[in-house]
Amino acid sequence: MQKGSFSWKRIWPYAALFIALLFLPMALSRFYVYITAVIFVTALLAMSLNIVVGHGGLYQFHHAAFYGVGAYTFALILTKTDLPVWIAFAAAPVAAALTGLLIGWFCVRLSKLYFGMLQISLGSLLWAIVFRWYSLTGGDDGIHGISIPDAIGTINRSYYFILLVLAACVVVMYMIYRSPFGKTLQAIRDNPERCEAVGIHVRRHQLLGIVVATFFAGIAGVLFVVVEGSVFPDLLFWVLSLEVFIMCLLGGWFTFAGPILGAAITVSLRTFVGTYTEYWTLILGVILILLIFFLPEGVMGFIIDRVQGKKTLEE
């Protein structure tokens, strides 16, 4: 498996970061290890959303619905059936991707805002069903005390598991980002009309992008259950979708790794602010406004622009 332009010069910062993260649980208390694990899960969710929003230009307003489907599928298989754990691991992303395919098929027939509104409608229908189907999903109580296999049951073990899964997913997403499909999706984002004119069936490619993105969202859902041990309907709630959207914006949605940064900042701030005040939502709103006005390319976008700006000056 060749990696194209593989050079140690570009890889080493990420490798170093990865190794540093491996040693994290030895340095931090249980609580912070837990928070970092939550950051990883959220980062994966945000990265999955960015495949269709930042790289694809779609108004995916209710991405959380697929995250929730993945989480609930995993939880339900573990609690309601005797199927082996690995089936639950495999089924959840597939269920999420199938949901993505179904909902996506309806949505790609429309453009922009209509796409988003329809997705909110269909996603909310899913939420309503999960919310009310008490006997199956536990309704608004959710499902708690899901038994996670021992191998990944403790905080530290689940941390490593999630870190490895996240790293694997990021690598795969990077390959997709650099692949012909990734380029095509970005071209569709920039100019769908031109794409049609060069022979690209825009809707089909958008749908493929949605399936890929929702597959990863399903994986994120599984990881959520691994770290929390429970599921609740909030995972499919529309407000969460918009929060993830903000993370992509905050990190920089035209960059590859921006959403990871966005997720890290958001979860860290939420935890930190949460110890001082209960008005985290207010702070998040203010941050969003500041972003819109001053930093629309996101933090990473801003940094990259600066770095590239300096480079061209030096040339």
Next chain:
Amino acid sequence: MLQVESLRKSFDGFLAVEDARLTVEKGEIVAVIGPNGAGKTTLFKLITGHLKPDAGRILFQENEISGLPPYEVCRKGISLSFQVVNVFSRMSVFENIQVAVLSHQNKTKRLFSPAEKHGVEETEEILRNVGLMDRADRVSGSLSHGDQKVLEIAIALGNRPELLILDEPTAGMSPEETSVTIDLIHRLTSDLGLTILFCEHDMELVFSIAHRIMVMQHGRSIIQADPETVRRNEDVQTAYLGGT
């Protein structure tokens, strides 16, 4: 090669194209001229599938293509270069052309191998042909207008079309850029064997390179013939060339 018969298209009551007729033979350079609003761009959009005709037929290599969506028309071998620059502004010049090449090679759904390994030779060949090789890595949004118009043509070439349709290829270009583009058009026909259909307002250009000219006015085709016949035609003189 291309036959347009009695094409008709109206928008909310406004009749943009009423009775358009056109034939293009293989290897020809055919120009469509007419005053602003005559329906030239609409005609091109009808041929390439961006618009659906209300009536009439479009035949390409004996097959009917009227009403097909743009991506299918493209696959049949017709490429359009737009009047208003329509590129992928956030991507580099190289990537812009590569997208078209990848589409032609049916590789757009490849997920797991790097894009740098695909379509590179073809893309570089096109870059050399149009003379943009030295600017290949620049973000296309940052190019000069003239260069962007050339990029427009380059993207259209990515699909290895048999018929290349150019909508005002030299609009907004300086005289030097225009003569470079004329050279390019000549080379496309002579070296690559392309058939070219274009529209322009620059009459010198049109009369110097076109084999045949079709004149449109108010959405109708008035005449299609070789340049001398067109120049001498009375209707054309009164409608269009008279005042100039």
Next chain:
Amino acid sequence: MEWGQTITFSALGVHFLVGLSRAMILFIVCSGLSFVLGVLRVPNVAHGSLYMIGAFAAFTLNELFGGGATGFWFALALSPFVVAAVSLAAERALFCHLYQREHLMLLLFTFALMLILGDLVKIVWGADYRSITAPEVLEGSLPILGSSFPKYNLFLLFVGPLVAVGLWLFTNKTRIGKIARAAAVDREMVDAIGINVSWVFAFAFVLGCFLAGLGGALVAPTISITLGMDHDIIIEAFLIVTIGGLGNMWGALLGSLIFGVTQSLGVLLWPQFAIVFPYLAVVIVLVWRPTGMLKSVW
């Protein structure tokens, strides 16, 4: 699943009327959302928050004016204006500077506004739920179709069409209303005529929020006024506006009727999953007509 109970004609009829009256509130709220969507081409995510503020403001005004009948009527009359003032402040301070930006940014701004207003309500009024009682003349119920029908719902059945007619007159017969409608279809044209488009937007936004506040004040006596009202209503409003046709006022009415009635009938037919009925209706409409039943304003 309670299929066992016999569904009498009178139960059906009364539920239908209740659904209708609930649809009136939905319509008032959604007409505001639709109007803003039509003129500014942005779905105001904070619309639900302004609805919630309308309800809380009605509570406070009610207390201020001593409760009872006077309290209620003053609250109903004044709280939409309170909401309008809040929205005007947000618009002039921040929103108007974004009109040149792409639509996604405007949408995200309204989301930020929703987050901020949601917590502001928590700060001002606290997390406890409030309630407001309707005046005596509207309390109690009337026997209709053999079942009892709340008088307040009858009141809503009068108010709804009144607001609809008033809105129609306002947008079609007044100068500013017509300008707003023109700006919805073609803002460059309006700008070219020399009208300050920014002020047209401000007007449309404030009017939309006024209607949200009115809806909140009207619904206040029928529910417990709590945090979370904003989330609940905004999803419903989005769905209704989507099935009605973006920006289309009559579409908002049609969508509200469908939503309100299916929800009410759902309560009768399958109480546990009542909430699914209107969502399902929405899905059916959208599969049949993806861009809404009536034409979008643009």
